[in-house]
Amino acid sequence: MASHSEDVVVNVIPPDKAKIAKLWKTAGILLAITIVEFIIAFLFDAGAAKTTVFILLTIVKAAYIVGEFMHLRYEAKVLLWSILIPLVFVVWMLVAFLYEGTQIGTVRF
Amino acid sequence: MGSSYGKLMMWFFLLSDAFTFSALLVTYGMVRSSHKAYEGLIEAFTFSDKYWPVPERVFEAVPFLHGVEAPLVFVGIMTFILIMSSVTMVLAVEAGHRMDRAAVEKWMLWTIIGGLCFLSCQAWEWAHFIHGRGDGIGASLTQNEYGPRDFAAFFFFITGFHGFHVFSGVCLNFLVYFNTVMGTYDRRGHYEMVEKVGLYWHFVDLVWVFVFTFFYLV
Numbered sequence: 046m047a048s049h050s051e052d053v054v055v056n057v058i059p060p061d062k063a064k065i066a067k068l069w070k071t072a073g074i075l076l077a078i079t080i081v082e083f084i085i086a087f088l089f090d091a092g093a094a095k096t097t098v099f100i101l102l103t104i105v106k107a108a109y110i111v112g113e114f115m116h117l118r119y120e121a122k123v124l125l126w127s128i129l130i131p132l133v134f135v136v137w138m139l140v141a142f143l144y145e146g147t148q149i150g151t152v153r154f
Numbered sequence: 155m156g157s158s159y160g161k162l163m164m165w166f167f168l169l170s171d172a173f174t175f176s177a178l179l180v181t182y183g184m185v186r187s188s189h190k191a192y193e194g195l196i197e198a199f200t201f202s203d204k205y206w207p208v209p210e211r212v213f214e215a216v217p218f219l220h221g222v223e224a225p226l227v228f229v230g231i232m233t234f235i236l237i238m239s240s241v242t243m244v245l246a247v248e249a250g251h252r253m254d255r256a257a258v259e260k261w262m263l264w265t266i267i268g269g270l271c272f273l274s275c276q277a278w279e280w281a282h283f284i285h286g287r288g289d290g291i292g293a294s295l296t297q298n299e300y301g302p303r304d305f306a307a308f309f310f311f312i313t314g315f316h317g318f319h320v321f322s323g324v325c326l327n328f329l330v331y332f333n334t335v336m337g338t339y340d341r342r343g344h345y346e347m348v349e350k351v352g353l354y355w356h357f358v359d360l361v362w363v364f365v366f367t368f369f370y371l372v
Contacts, residue, residue, distance in 0.1 A: 053340045058252040065248065072241040079233055079366075086210060086226060086371055090196070096372050103367040107360055114244045114356045121156035128169055135176040142180045146187035153188065 071113040078106050164350045168357045171319075175361050178315065179368055182308045189302055201290070207301035209370050215282050229370050232275045233362065239268025240359040243327075247352040250345025255334060258348060262331040265355065269324040276317050283309065309369070316365055319358045326351045 082102055089095050112118035117125055155162060190205040199211050210225040217228070242264040249257035283306075286292030290299030298306035330351050339345045 053337070055253050055255070055340050057254045060248075060252060060254070060257075065245065068241060068244050068248065072237060075237050075240075076234065079230070079237070082367070082371060083226065083230055091191075091208070099367050099371050103363060106363045110240070110356055110360045110363065114240055114359075115353055124155040124157060124162070124165065127155070128165060131169060132172065135173070135180070138176065138180050139183065142184040143187050146184035149184075149188040150190070 068113070071109055075106055075109055078102050158346060160346065160350055161353070164353050168353065171357065172361075175315070175364070178308075178312050179364060182312060182368065185304050185308065189304075201300050203302050205301070207305060209372075212283075212300050213279075213370055215287075217278055226370060228275070228279065229366065232272055232279075233366055235268055235272050235275065236359050236362050239265050239272070240356055242268060243352050243355045247345075247349050250339070250348040253340070253345065255337070255340060258334050258339075258345060259331065262327060262334060262348070266324055266327050266331060269320055269327060269355075272320055273317065273324065276313065276320075280310075280313075312365060312369065316358070316361055319361065323351075323355050323358050326354060 082099060085095065085098060117128065157165075186206055192199060192205045192208055196208060196211070199208055201207060201211075213229055214223045214225040215228065216222065216224045242261045246258050246261035246265060249261060283293050286299050291297055292299060293306040293309075295307055295310065297303065300306065330348055333339060333347065334345075339347060
């Protein structure tokens with residue numbers, strides 16, 4: 046069976062160095078942000094400010110993964126918005142349930 | 155939308171999967187915010203079911219370093235492994251665009267190894283979490299030594315559901331690797347399958363970024 050593949054003529058295109066360097070750069074940024082998060086985790090006491098910084102850094106990392114690795118930044122804009130707009134519901138869910146949780150806490154304890 | 159049917163369907167599947175993971179993490183946030191937070195000094199922290207545990211005091215063990223307190227180091231290593239396997243995956247996709255079978259094989263193999271490393275780490279972490287620190291009852295769905303019962307339940311559910319995604323991702327990666335070696339994509343004339351499975355694999359990495367923040371850091 047494997048010998049069949051030899052019949053197929055495949056033109057291998059040489060690698061584009063700049064493109065590959067960009068992928069490694071994205072990975073470097075992701076690792077650097079993770080190291081920064083790691084340092085912040087030990088340098089500062091828990092609080093609203095620390096949580097906010099963590100959430101912002103997480104969103105930056107997510108943007109790099111989805112935008113560069115998953116290539117969404119370079120897809121048609123219709124696809125980009127069809128994926129991003131429905132995620133607004135998650136924000137609403139988050140706000141509603143965190144509020145609900147705090148209220149349950151005040152009733153229970 | 156400028157993409158093939160298969161890629162579009164993968165995107166919309168991932169959107170629905172994102173909702174599932176959001177629901178799990180938001181539920182975690184809701185239950186956590188309904189419990190009291192620990193308010194004393196971090197050095198004086200003790201495990202109790204009266205308040206939610208501080209994650210960096212729960213996850214501080216590293217394999218082969220028994221008794222050494224190294225908060226978040228092991229989970230940091232796991233994050234590193236998953237990000238690296240994401241890079242090797244995107245390099246496989248890039249090689250696929252160029253019809254470079256040898257390069258696709260090489261990078262897919264690295265991605266599979268990365269996934270297996272991550273799963274092994276998770277198996278160790280679970281075993282340690284279930285067994286406990288040695289002087290307590292350990293953790294299960296009904297009792298846990300780290301804090302409120304829900305804490306362990308969410309740990310098992312969220313990291314377990316993510317781990318299951320990693321496992322199915324490794325299976326899909328192996329399937330793509332096998333097909334590449336067999337020359338299936340050369341005969342087909344394109345390597346789009348690598349791209350579709352790549353999207354799934356990056357999504358697994360994406361979810362881990364959120365799990366890492368909301369379960370281990372905050």
